[in-house]
Amino acid sequence: MSRPSTPDAEAVFAEELSVVRPGLSAPYARALPGARAAVLTRLWRALAYEPLPWIAGREADREGLTVRLADGRRLHGPRPDPYVTSDHVTELRLGERVYERPEALVGALDVPHGDAFSAELGDSVASLALSRADRTSAAVPGPSAASWAWEQRIVDGHPYHPNCRARPGFSVAEQLAYGPEHRTSVRLDLVAVDDALVTGEWPKWLRDGERVLVPVHPWQVAHVLDTPVQEGFAGRPLMSLRTLAVPDGPHVKTALSARLTSSVRDISVYSVRTADTVSAFMEAMTSRLDAPLHITRTLGAAGAGFPDLAAVVRESPDGYAGEGERCVPVAALPLTGLPEKASWLAEFTRLVLTVGLRLLELGVALEAHGQNLLVILDRAGSPVRLVYRDLADIRVSPARLARHGVPVPELSGRIVTDDERALRRKLFGSLVGGTLGATAGSAAALGEALERVAPDLPRTADLPALLGDPLPVKALTLMRLSPETPGDLWTLLPRLLGGPGSS
Incomplete structure (x- = not known):
């Protein structure tokens, strides 16, 4: 053929x-x-x-x-x-x-x-x-x-x-100009929107009278949008490429209607509408949790009513690092040299699983992969606290919240589920299959770290499934070869520890 x-x-x-x-x-x-x-x-x-x-x-x-x-x-x-x-x-x-x-x-x-x-x-x-x-x-x-x-x-x-x-769709010149790994600075443009959909406190410096100024990525201006723009401001692109750190300011997440890895990176109207509610809810949850976890608050979200023109402004994670501390995205941990030590990996594993399991027990599953999760290291390089950003893909269980007497937020749509398997997949797949797996770098190292910390982990109803069942992770290639099937598809990796599970 x-x-x-x-x-x-x-x-x-x-x-x-x-x-x-x-x-x-x-x-x-x-x-x-x-x-x-x-x-x-x-x-x-x-x-x-x-x-x-x-x-x-x-x-x-x-x-x-x-x-x-x-x-x-x-x-x-x-x-x-x-x-x-x-x-x-x-x-x-x-x-x-x-x-x-x-x-x-x-x-x-x-x-x-x-x-x-x-x-x-x-x-x-x-x-x-x-x-x-x-x-x-x-x-x-x-x-x-x-x-x-x-x-x-x-x-x-x-x-x-x-x-x-x-x-796809990025020329070499555009990759060199916009890719964070090329250590560049990118100037965003601004689009003035009348009657914009706004949630939270949209910054005054992104307003023109009654009109909202929505930051847009220059790639989006060149390839997708057909609208007048104003000169905006420069920022440092983060590993997601479309989110930028404003010097001495917040992080700005833009719509970028291009497919990167599995998904087209726009910002849905649903995400804009729920941004403030989800942020306030998660801020209250971290206070209730009383654990070493910070959430970068969403300051405001705005859009023109369609996914190609929207933006989210959230606080920088750097404000949660104290004097002498470093705030490092988990994906960058292998670059620090710290994960080479088995004792350090066990310490980090204990920290992230304790926080993740306790929050899941209360009713929230984080998508805690190496891009969304950051760790604060003290002067000696020990992991002491976590910072989580980008709340668009967490999962919230009203039934679990109610069992713990937590007020259920006014949310609907994909973020809300009481499906136990969906909640565990969200956390285990991202935190163990992604964050810890990539940091450990091998099944042997990951299994050893889990074995060392297992006795110290919270004895929640989800723990036996984590330690004893095969590990659910996204079937990333199957997803790309199944364009007719929306949403995530999953597979199971071999269990890391012996013993029967109880999922």
Whole structure:
């Protein structure tokens, strides 16, 4: 069967780079093999663990893992570790042919919706190689550096998504101008909106009389919006790319109608309408919890009534770090060198699971992945408190709140659920499968940390499921290959500790 040809993203990037930043051409070429391996490693994780409908079975042996496809072909690779983040898979063998490029492998698999996914994988490889090519001059943040300085040190993006650096629709020049890993500053524009939908206290400096000034990303202005803009202000892009830290000010989350990893990053009308209520509720919950957790308050949200033009302003997490302390996004922890110590990893594991389980028991499941969760380190580097930001995707259980005598907020929609499995998936998948897994870097290290801290964890009704059941994580590749299915899809990773569970 003939297949439509797609542009070679690596070559396209190389050609553009030779024009806009020729000095990076040679480092980019050197970074390509490692970038292919990084994306191939993430893809192999999906092929080894996700419930992809065209996989008939999996067989492990001393040499690795063989994946049996429904059409009879066999795909072979090394024995997988679902928590490894190194570039350890350099090739996979499909039948008699060896593949080093993930997009070529997906093309050869010839699966439904594979063409679009293959193109995204090629973009992910090229974009990741570009990011790695430009990291040599990145200085290590000093003791008093703002959290955004740590975020701009994060080069590889999502630790487990094959689309870890995919940015379809972004040229090389735009990536260099807007990508946080390129240590840039981005000037946002402003769009004046009459009769805007506003919740919370929209800042006075973002108003023009009765009109609301909505900050918009320059990529959005160039590719999506067709409306006059005013010159705005500069900010440092964070790892989400569309959220920026204003110097000595708040963080501003903009709509960016581009697909990054799995989702199109706009801001729904629902999110604008519920932002103030959710923020006030979570601020009250942290006070009730009496635990080392801070929530970055949403100061205001505004929009024009459609997802492509909206923004959220929230306080900076840096204000929760005291003198001599550092506020570091969890995704940046491997860059500090601290997780190499088993005792440090156990200390961190105890902190985050204690907070997460206690809050879940009360009725709130955080999506505590490495981007949303930050940790405050003391002078010695010990984790002492947590900061959580971006409340758009938490889950709230009215039944659990009521059992503990907590007033139920006036909320509806996707954020509200009493489904026990959905609540546990939200917290366990992000906090253990994402935050702790990527920080530990291997199933052995993560299992050891859990075993060390298990006796100290709160004895909640959710603890047996956490320690004894297989771990639910998002099936990221299945989600990209299932465009007809909205929402999250899930898979199960092997249990990290022995013993029966009780989910």
